Amino acid sequence: MTIQRQTIFRTALAYFGLIMLSIIFLIPLYWLVRSSLMDDSTIFTFPPQWIPNPVAWENYDFALSRYPLFQYLGNTLTILIPALVGTIVSATLVAYGFARISWPGRDLVFGLLLSTLMLPYVVTLIPTFFMWSRLGFVDTYVPLIVPSWFGGGMFNIFLLRQFFRTIPQDYDEAATLDGANHFQILWHLIVPMSRPAIITIAIFSFLHHWNDFLGPLIYISDPEKQTLALGLSNFQGYYSAEWGHLMAASTLMILPIIVLFFVAQKYFIKGIALGGLKG
């Protein structure tokens, strides 16, 4: 009886905590949506108006008519899909090489590559642009896609490496005895057991490419090739920003991510089932 009551109490507490935190975490989204339904003169009134009055739907009309949503979406996906695939495939391979194979100099190489995360873009921007411009790839998507196929960045490699290293080595040894090579071990053993981690890097790189503003800003000039994130800046003038329109377009832009995230995190549950095989 006591145990049951304790459980009920604990569940109630968990729900209470979750709901309170949810409210706090929902505020920015609510704020964005409410701003997208207000005209520029009321967005900044004080104290803030929490409920738009009047509701300015025209921001959405405007954003949808002046913002070539589908063209930008197409452009964004043209970059995002190959970059995402490249990141997942190459980060998985590289992380396996750093986590599951013990070779001389491994940690040194890993440390060297990790240093790429430590230099701010401010100073690498110009040399990197210089290189792409000499290669003739400015105003194409190449600089935004191709690097993803070469490891997909140390963040992702490091993350997968950490997860791969928690899987007991015994499995590999057994598989090796059965004549499996490294590719087979990776594909049949490591990948299924690391699904939550791989989904995590997929979510991160999706978000990165979806929201990437600076990359397209630096490399893309042709208005026809603009992406969703870059397109948002089209509303900004030198002296003014059209806030209502900007907020409406931003809202439209993050809706797909919310849906995608909602769907993607469900596969974490599948991860549990597989994780249960362990030990």
Next chain:
Amino acid sequence: MKLLQRLLPVFLILCLVSTGIGVMAQDVVEIDFSIWAGCESSEGLAIQNAIDAYEADNPNVKVNLICIAGDGYQERISAMIASGTNPDMGYLNEAIALEWASEGALLDLTEYFQNDPVASARLPQSFYRYGDNQILGTNTAGEIMLLFYNKDNFDAAGLDYPPTNAADAWTWEEFVDVCQQLTIDRNGNNAASAEFDPENIDTYGCNTGTWWAAYHPLLVSNGADIFSEDGMQVVLNSPEAQEVFQSIYDLMYVYHVMPSPAAFQARQDVGLQTGKLAMQIDGHWTTSSLADTEGLNFGIGVLPRFDEPVTTFLGGVTVIFANTEHPNEVFEFYTYHNDPEYVPMYSDGLWMPLTEEYYTDPVKRDEWLHGQEGVYPEGVEDSIVDYTLNYAVQAPIYWVKNWPQIMDEAIGPAIEAIFADEMSVADGLNQAVEMGNALTEGRWVNP
């Protein structure tokens, strides 16, 4: 006519060249032009329209507009110029333009202006000069600092509107007095009354702003300045300068008639648009957004004065990069891209013309100020035209070297500390002078 006049030399050259080589075919000249605004912003759209008109008149020229909005402009231009793929012409931050011109990366436009009587008649304050008095360009458009006000606040308090003629400019005491009468607490008492509750302010009487362009004209008005004439000293600790900063400080913390930086940053409603602020010192460009606000009854007056009435002339610059292959055609377009005849940003209230004609010729002046109904309020012939011609001094950014570092690292933080009430006026200004003097490098134009 004017266009034809300007194009004539180009045609002559083209004819000469083509007969010389014996080829009659005209190559289309492509000009890349980068602006610091989105292509879909009102500014971007207006410029694209002007370009379309230009291309129709000049079939041998094609202008590619590169719109770079937001904070990445300088990054993008830097990356492009470092790899030699920069546009022919573009907007540029004033301080960077001077730096780059003196490094030889911008086209020296001295002779181009000399050979163009129309362009050389631009307002003398609008020229950016470096080296041996060479010209790197002029403002993209003119801007001065003005006193904007909401007429409804004045009507409700039964007060006269601020003067529009610089000769009648309010003294600082008169200004403070009006600010007090216009500042209202939640019980309806104004700041001049004994019952005034500074903890619960509903409407502020004034906001001078706290950035350099806001305090610079007040300093000059009081016989002070930010820098010494030779650009080698920061002179903000003069008694006159101290008086100005103390006066602005007092508006916030003694009279409680101006929002503090904290209150202002979070209460962006403390703008004229909402009626929660009666007067605001701001740049001329504000006219455009105020005019766009429905139901707002605003006016434009001249700044209050300490001694002499003064305003500050400022604004970003358009430059031509030195590696352009078609300097003549680009300069042609340079003089066109901000010609009030073709771009609507003037009658919109965003830009002020650069050509003196628009200030002196009544017909041109009306085209600008009254080309669109309901943009400029009455009295701007005085508060903008006369004020610019006779009372506007160049901002120091036109002539002092190492401006961004001095402002970002020495002066800005100290002034910020004063207005955040973390440092006394004297201590803050002394800090600014001490740190600033270590960074000064003189003037851009050689003595």
Next chain:
Amino acid sequence: MENVASKGRVAQEQRGLSRKQRNLLWGLLFTSPAIIGFFLWQFGPIMAAIGISLTEWKIVGTPEWIGLANYQKIFTTDPLFLKSVSVTLIYTALSVPASIAFAFFLAVLLDQKVRLLPVFRTIFYLPSIVPFIASSYLWLWLFNPDFGALNAIIRPLGLPESKWIFASDSVLPSLALMSLWGVGGTMLIFLAGLQGVPKQLYEAVEVDGGNVWHKMRHVTIPIMTPVIFFNFVLTTINTLQTFTQPFVMTQGGPNNASLFYVLYLYRKAFRQSDMGYASALSIILLLIIGVLTYIIFRTSSLWVFYEGERD
């Protein structure tokens, strides 16, 4: 188990090629995309940054060789270098432990068996999705000393009010508080890690009469150490490069109290067009982060346990 493993080793060695050599080949093969990518895209710019740091270069024109003069100036006459280093380190010390602990707490909360779990998970991740430029105004309002929500909550509780980001002594803690809101990514990584904790181990603790705290202390945390380690390293590296929040909200103020290192470096590069100096600053940053990361890596063997490598 040990037996099987050692048998495997023997089997491999019997195939003639030395195990070490074959591992080196396989290791290089698998990591080659990253190594090649490094030499194609990262090595050049890093070398360029080092080279540029030895010059005076205004982005235009030819860089002028000045040797170590930039470094000398940074260490001897630049009053803001030490300021920005201390701002950044203080903020890192405040923000990193707090955000990791908070993210871990959220992840554990979201790993419970409750209804609507996917909804809660999505909600907690939202602040990481909403563009900061859209929510920064919200924060400016929350932080407002006179009219903001935070002081409005604090006032009735009788706690001392704060000027939050508008005073030099409270701006860094305020920004650290704000960073807790954006822990969605860290939380997600923890959540992924929690999926790998074998549920049987919890049952074992329960059988022994252990409570929630015991489960956390003896099962969850030890098994999660590789993930905690990852988040610790990456959050530290990223926090040392904090830029957007001060750039948008405080511009380094008041009176340089939030002059973060990368904000300072950015101003040098793109407002003052002093790329030589900015490069020197960034090489120093690289060294600072490198040393800190090295220390974290070296001490990790004391507290990080890889289940797969218990030897």
